[in-house]
Amino acid sequence: MPAAGFPLGATTMEVEIATIGGYEAVGRQMTAVRAGDDVVIFDMGLNLSKVLIHDNVETERMHSLDLIDMGAIPDDRVMSDLEGDVKAIVPTHGHLDHIGAISKLAHRYDAPIVATPFTIELVKQQIKSEEKFGVQNDLVKMDAGETMSIGERNELEFVNVTHSIIDAINPVLHTPEGSVVYGLDKRMDHSPVIGDPIDMKRFREIGREGEGVLCYIEDCTNAGKKGRTPSESVARRHLKDVMDSVADYDGGIVATTFSSHIARVKSLVEFADDIGRQPVLLGRSMEKYSGTAERLDFVDFPEDLGMYGHRKSVDRTFKRIMNEGKENFLPIVTGHQGEPRAMLTRMGRGETPYELDDGDKVLFSARVIPEPTNEGQRYQSEKLLGMQGARIYDDIHVSGHLREEGHYEMIDALQPKNIIPAHQSLEGFAPYVDLAENMGYKAGRDLHITRNGNMIKLTE
Structure with missing residues (x-):
């Protein structure tokens, strides 16, 4: 494989990592790795909560410098301190905290955006909606299991992982000094509902071939939770149990x-049909993601499944549901975090033609993202729904992130020489630091606790 294929006696290479975003809080992920003269950027994300606390902010019309000052996108000015040429921009998956700044920052770099097909499609849509900057970077599709050359001596590989969005990968930069594994975001799912299981076999191989793993950069979101993260198939069974329990209810049921x-x-969608209700997807992002997944053949929805994103078509659909009987439908709507302009929040405020009655069920198949803005908005949304008589079914969910035993397994598989915790605040890093130190790493030596804007030199 790539790391083993370099000529013996190759001169040593400087490997340096710039931790640009996502090292002080969850959101606006961005990391750059320099191997010799070649630089690869992993992720360019948005911190949505920094946008949501302002009323009616339209990021599409804003300048990148204003968004940097808001703390909404990474401050990539540290890139000028990296002595090398950016050869690729590599988003790991299609969540906004990983791709949401591409339309604002990518044009600064003469490099292709390399990602899996579903992620590329979402990046395309981000670029299309951008009103301030023209993003002309080439878009290159690469599947899990494939590689591409980065300069003359480095190679980029995509390893399949499982997350709460399809087509996610962990990119690996193979260098003569060993591999840099960028581990954001994943869980160990061996029985996913869509797609292939996580490729642990390949991670174990990478840990033992060539010079091994020089550095592992890891998402610490759930590092403080014991045990392992359950499979999506567990969430599917939980959801089926809940929907079976409300199957005989003859009023409104709404899911988010x-x-x-x-x-x-x-x-x-499948379970709605099982309980005799017609599913309908409502909200701009619901239409965007599901429509894209169906178009790329990742999912096979029923032909008559309605998807409506535009406000007028959503309200027309709500009127039809009220006319034909709420008991015949399952609206699947945006708004699980209480976002102010999302469908469920509007329903809670009584701003849609859909009328909630005493006893109507609202199923939250999502957890609130543990961040003050989200928590406050979700609390408000649930209270408004409750005031209209809705019964809340909460936490029908499994996380997309590794818990303690998953982190242990990854470190054991990769045997990295260096570890950099990411995707959290200092408080969020603490459980991961404890775990790594219990496995023989030491903060300040080979366990690098860092902040946004820092540089870490791994080899001289």
């Missing part, structure tokens, strides 16, 4: 989940 979580939407 992450619109990007195609596997969960698929389960909701």
